Amino acid sequence: MTETIIGIDLGTTNSLSASVFEEGPEIIGTAQDACMVPSLLSRTGNGWLVGEEARARLISSPTNSVYSVKRLMGRGLEELEEEIRELPYQVEAAQRKLVKIRLGEESFTPQELSSVILSRIKEKAEKLLERTIEKAVITVPAYFDDAQRQATRDAGKIAGLDVVRIINEPTAAAIAYGLDEKKQGYVAVYDLGGGTFDISILELKGKLFKVVATHGDTRLGGDDIDRVLVTLFTQSLLDQYPNLDLEDPSSRQILRKTAEEVKIALSGSMEVEYILELPEKRIKHRGQLKADELSRQIEPLLKRTFDSCAKALSDAGLKHGDIDEVVLVGGSTLVPAVRKGVESFFGRTPHVAIDPYKVVAIGAAIQGHLLAGGRRDFLLLDVVPLALGIETLGGTFSKVITANTSLPAEESEVFTTHVDQQTSIEINIFQGERELVQDCRSLGRFKLRGIPPMKAGFPLVEVTFRVDSNGLLTVSAYEKRSGTEAQIEVIPSHGLTQMEIDAIMEASFEHAVDDFNQRQLIEFKQTAERVFRGIQMNWKIAEEILDEDQRFSIQKQMEIVKQKMTSEDSQILKAELDALGNLTRPLADSAMGRAVLEELQQQNP
Amino acid sequence: MSEEPSHSRCCERCGTELVSCLFCFDCSSLQPLSPSTNYFYALGIPDGFELDLTLLEEQFRQIAGELHPDFYMNSSSAEKKLSGRASTLLNQAYDNLKDSFKRATYLMRLKGKGLEWNERVLPPGFLEEMFSLQEELDAMLEKQDQPGLKRFQDLLDKRRRGLESGLIPLFRMLESVKELEVVLEQLQMKLNAERYLQSLLDRIQVEETT
Numbered sequence: 001m002t003e004t005i006i007g008i009d010l011g012t013t014n015s016l017s018a019s020v021f022e023e024g025p026e027i028i029g030t031a032q033d034a035c036m037v038p039s040l041l042s043r044t045g046n047g048w049l050v051g052e053e054a055r056a057r058l059i060s061s062p063t064n065s066v067y068s069v070k071r072l073m074g075r076g077l078e079e080l081e082e083e084i085r086e087l088p089y090q091v092e093a094a095q096r097k098l099v100k101i102r103l104g105e106e107s108f109t110p111q112e113l114s115s116v117i118l119s120r121i122k123e124k125a126e127k128l129l130e131r132t133i134e135k136a137v138i139t140v141p142a143y144f145d146d147a148q149r150q151a152t153r154d155a156g157k158i159a160g161l162d163v164v165r166i167i168n169e170p171t172a173a174a175i176a177y178g179l180d181e182k183k184q185g186y187v188a189v190y191d192l193g194g195g196t197f198d199i200s201i202l203e204l205k206g207k208l209f210k211v212v213a214t215h216g217d218t219r220l221g222g223d224d225i226d227r228v229l230v231t232l233f234t235q236s237l238l239d240q241y242p243n244l245d246l247e248d249p250s251s252r253q254i255l256r257k258t259a260e261e262v263k264i265a266l267s268g269s270m271e272v273e274y275i276l277e278l279p280e281k282r283i284k285h286r287g288q289l290k291a292d293e294l295s296r297q298i299e300p301l302l303k304r305t306f307d308s309c310a311k312a313l314s315d316a317g318l319k320h321g322d323i324d325e326v327v328l329v330g331g332s333t334l335v336p337a338v339r340k341g342v343e344s345f346f347g348r349t350p351h352v353a354i355d356p357y358k359v360v361a362i363g364a365a366i367q368g369h370l371l372a373g374g375r376r377d378f379l380l381l382d383v384v385p386l387a388l389g390i391e392t393l394g395g396t397f398s399k400v401i402t403a404n405t406s407l408p409a410e411e412s413e414v415f416t417t418h419v420d421q422q423t424s425i426e427i428n429i430f431q432g433e434r435e436l437v438q439d440c441r442s443l444g445r446f447k448l449r450g451i452p453p454m455k456a457g458f459p460l461v462e463v464t465f466r467v468d469s470n471g472l473l474t475v476s477a478y479e480k481r482s483g484t485e486a487q488i489e490v491i492p493s494h495g496l497t498q499m500e501i502d503a504i505m506e507a508s509f510e511h512a513v514d515d516f517n518q519r520q521l522i523e524f525k526q527t528a529e530r531v532f533r534g535i536q537m538n539w540k541i542a543e544e545i546l547d548e549d550q551r552f553s554i555q556k557q558m559e560i561v562k563q564k565m566t567s568e569d570s571q572i573l574k575a576e577l578d579a580l581g582n583l584t585r586p587l588a589d590s591a592m593g594r595a596v597l598e599e600l601q602q603q604n605p
Numbered sequence: 606m607s608e609e610p611s612h613s614r615c616c617e618r619c620g621t622e623l624v625s626c627l628f629c630f631d632c633s634s635l636q637p638l639s640p641s642t643n644y645f646y647a648l649g650i651p652d653g654f655e656l657d658l659t660l661l662e663e664q665f666r667q668i669a670g671e672l673h674p675d676f677y678m679n680s681s682s683a684e685k686k687l688s689g690r691a692s693t694l695l696n697q698a699y700d701n702l703k704d705s706f707k708r709a710t711y712l713m714r715l716k717g718k719g720l721e722w723n724e725r726v727l728p729p730g731f732l733e734e735m736f737s738l739q740e741e742l743d744a745m746l747e748k749q750d751q752p753g754l755k756r757f758q759d760l761l762d763k764r765r766r767g768l769e770s771g772l773i774p775l776f777r778m779l780e781s782v783k784e785l786e787v788v789l790e791q792l793q794m795k796l797n798a799e800r801y802l803q804s805l806l807d808r809i810q811v812e813e814t815t
Contacts, residue, residue, distance in 0.1 A: 002679075164678070208666050373679045379670050406696040408674065408689050435808070468689060469674040 002372045005135040005164055006125055007172070007364025010114065010152065012070040012194035012221070013331070014357065015039050017121050017136075018365035019129065020374060025176070025362045029128045037120050041066045041113055043103040050120045059257070062088040062249035064103045068223070069117075071195050072099055072110040074144075074151030082219065086227075088249035097442075098496070111151050111496055112504055115158035122159055135162045137368040139360050141191075142168040142198045142214040145386060145431050145441050146473055154496050158504050164371055165470055169193075170200035171211055171380060172363025173329045176354055178204045179366060179378060185324030186212075186316075190309070190342050190350070193330035195221040197305050199312045201323070210381040210406075213316035215308040220301060222263070222332035228297045229259035229289075233276060236287050244281065251278055266291045267334045295337035302341045309345060326350040329359055382407045388465055388473065391428040391437045393418060400465045403433060407471060412464040414480070421453040425461060429475055446475065452482045520570035528561050528577055535584060542587050554583050614646075625649035625668050627691045635672065635687050644698035644711060654712055654776035656702065665699045706799050709772050709792065716779060717789045727801070728794050735801055742805060758809050765802050768795050 006028070007018045016036040018027045028035035042054035042065040049057060058065045071083050076097035084091045090102040100107040118138075125133050140152050149166050156163035170189035177183065184204050191198040198216040202209055233255055234246055246255065258276055265272040266289065276285040313320065328350045332338060342350050354362065369375060383406055389399040392415065401411045417425060425448045432440025451459050460480040467473050478485050496504070535542070535554065542551055557580045564573045615622050616629035617636055623629055626646045627636055645652045648664045672695060677688040701707045714722075738757075745753045772795060779788050 206666055207670050371675055371678050376676050379673050379675060381669065381673075405700065406669075408693045409696055410693045466693075469692070 002374045005368030005372045006133055007361050007368050008121055008136050008138045009361035010138055011039055012068050013039055015117050015121055016361045017125050018361040020365050020369035025365045027358050028125050035124045035128055037117055039117055041116055048116050050116060059250060059253045062253055066101055066113055068195055069110050069113045074148035088252060111155045114155035118155055118159035122161060135164050137165045137167060137364040138163050139169045139172045139364050140166055141196050142170055142200050143216040143218055146443050154501055157501055167367055169360045170198050173327050173359045174202045175366050176359045176363035177327050177351060183325055186322055187325045187327060188323045189327045189329055191329035192332040193221050195223050197221055199309045201312055201316045207378045208381055211383055213312040215312040217304060217308055220304055224301055225263055225298055226256055226259040229262055230255045237285055254278060262289060266294055298337060306345050320347060328356050331357055384467055386431050387433055388431050395437050397430055397437045397440050407467055408469045410466045412462050415461045415463060416457050417459050418456055420456045423451050423453055424449045448477045450484050451479050524570055524573045524577060525565050528565055538587060545590050557583050627695060628668055628671050635691060638690055642694055644702055647695055647698040661702060668695055705769050710796055713792055723793060726794050727797055731798050754809055761802050761806050765799060768799050771795055
């Protein structure tokens with residue numbers, strides 16, 4: 001049997017996992033108990049609450065709770081200004097260009113927070129599949145750059161998962177559909193998720209799947225529909241209570257939660273009645289909303305998605321009519337207005353055979369199955385999504401690998417020094433499509449040392465970019481005239497170093513030890529109390545069968561155990577409990593003997 | 606570097622003559638890589654500037670569908686590595702042959718081995734013309750003159766296609782004449798000119814995406 005590589009859709013609002021079974025690919029578990037976790041977290045004194053169990057705390061303890069952590073993955077504070085303003089939790093700058101989320105006294109990187117969700121998924125999958133899971137294919141939005149992909153990989157690593165492949169969400173959806181229906185031709189995948197919009201056009205030909213164009217908007221998604229609704233609710237509340245302040249975290253959460261519920265309800269009916277309850281303000285407000293009104297309000301949002309679609313088509317050199325199939329992904333595509341809009345834009349009825357919530361995880365599971373050696377009848381040809389290159393003189397971006405190059409890829413460029421006798425060059429690695437590095441994403445930098453001193457322009461430094469089939473970038477360099485091999489230190493700008501990952505893993509391991517200690521402490525205290533009760537109940541027997549010294553030792557040891565019960569170390573308590581057990585053994589033996597004897601007498605009158 | 610006798614090698618394992626030097630379709634085995642792999646042989650298509658793009662595409666799909674590292678995840682580390690390197694090479698071969706200017710450059714390097722490669726030779730009058738075009742472009746970018754930029758882009762595209770159609774007769778001549786150097790220099794001029802045009806086109810595309 002091949003090993004199991006599960007597929008995980010690590011989403012902005014929900015995360016879920018699928019696997020390939022004998023009957024085919026499916027979400028792990030049953031409809032009642034599926035391997036699905038809302039992407040919510042809450043920090044308590046005793047550790048994490050994850051998923052559904054954290055939901056209530058979004059409202060009761062908003063500053064200790066986190067949602068939409070995916071939006072922060074692999075990004076710096078300066079890029080996140082707009083997002084942060086919308087979030088009730090605190091985001092702060094950390095080392096390099098990393099951010100951390102402050103929850104009470106502690107702060108965590110987005111990678112750590114995502115790893116908590118992944119750990120939960122892993123645990124659940126293991127329980128449901130009854131086997132250990134070590135490897136996974138995780139999906140990310142098509143527009144994710146290298147730093148964001150790396151952050152996702154690191155989150156997996158922290159959760160104890162070997163992320164054997166990162167694939168694009170729309171690509172995963174196309175795999176699930178294409179293989180399900182044996183389709184050929186051009187497939188457009190329209191993905192409107194919680195926080196982001198993606199359009200991808202894939203070509204399915206023979207056994208090869210190839211992404212021919214992607215476009216997207218990182219700040220457009222179901223949350224924006226919620227926001228439109230929140231604005232409507234706020235207006236409706238302010239009409240009635242003109243001086244109401246709705247900016248506090250708790251009110252914002254209540255408005256957001258109601259908006260989500262109303263949106264979902266409107267997918268199934270023409271009109272919905274809602275109640276806004278703000279207990280802190282002693283307000284219970286009723287209102288109603290028509291589906292038509294929502295459609296009208298989200299029109300501008302949809303227009304933005306279709307602008308992206310048009311760009312993707314033109315990048316692929318295709319016309320609307322060339323698209324053979326349209327696939328919908330993401331919970332927001334359940335909104336009827338969205339479906340109608342997509343249908344009229346492409347002139348084709350979109351596919352809805354596979355649940356848009358599940359399709360991405362299922363596609364990832366199919367890719368996992370292939371990587372595990374389970375099938376070889378299709379192949380996903382992945383490409384470099386955005387050009388990779390280095391900074392050259394004057395802050396210009398010099399591309400080494402261009403966008404859409406098939407993976408695995410390798411390219412070299414030769415560069416030189418600008419100053420006489422220069423013995424080292426700093427190489428700054430960027431990703432993007434623009435002319436100046438200031439408009440591209442910084443992926444990291446490294447220093448090439450040990451160049452023999454020469455006149456400026458004389459050294460020939462060959463910089464080689466390699467991107468393996470898993471999308472992992474490695475950059476190396478050597479000076480050709482002297483043959484000096486470069487010493488390379490890659491310092492990720494938005495990512496974690498291996499040392500940092502190790503430290504987090506160790507800390508979470510220590511944490512696990514802590515948790516274990518806590519549980520044992522509780523257990524041993526309970527045992528101690530039971531033992532005390534037993535001794536008291538049998539003290540009469542003790543007076544009969546034990547001498548005074550023995551009884552004194554037991555009483556002294558009981559005092560010691562009582563004292564240790566207030567300590568925090570479960571192992572010390574256990575040692576003293578064991579000692580008490582040894583002292584009371586003769587008593588226990590005889591107490592048991594007597595109980596047995598009494599029982600025997602009852603049975604034989 | 607001696608030119609590999611292209612398109613005539615046998616499978617290391619079963620001895621069948623190979624269509625692509627990267628993979629034997631008869632016994633499904635990866636082939637050892639040689640340091641000077643011919644891109645045409647990697648893709649199993651005949652040498653030459655004029656090629657059948659449909660065949661190129663078909664061959665690429667066929668071979669990529671066998672070589673890809675995804676199919677060797679559970680193989681020995683040597684095979685895993687080989688499939689990665691062979692796939693990288695196949696991708697490079699495909700990228701270099703698909704585009705006619707890249708293909709021309711590759712072929713010139715093959716044919717003109719040992720010749721000094723002159724990056725600067727350009728068709729007579731080309732540079733002067735480009736200088737004035739560049740000034741025009743700068744002004745249009747400055748003003749964000751979108752219709753003007755579009756016209757300019759079409760003009761450059763046309764020039765590029767003109768250069769492209771001029772390549773075929775030169776490559777045909779290369780097959781028949783003795784004075785390779787003269788023809789090669791002509792080719793070089795065209796390729797250098799194309800690079801120049803491309804750099805101008807890149808600037809326009811950059812502005813479009815902002």
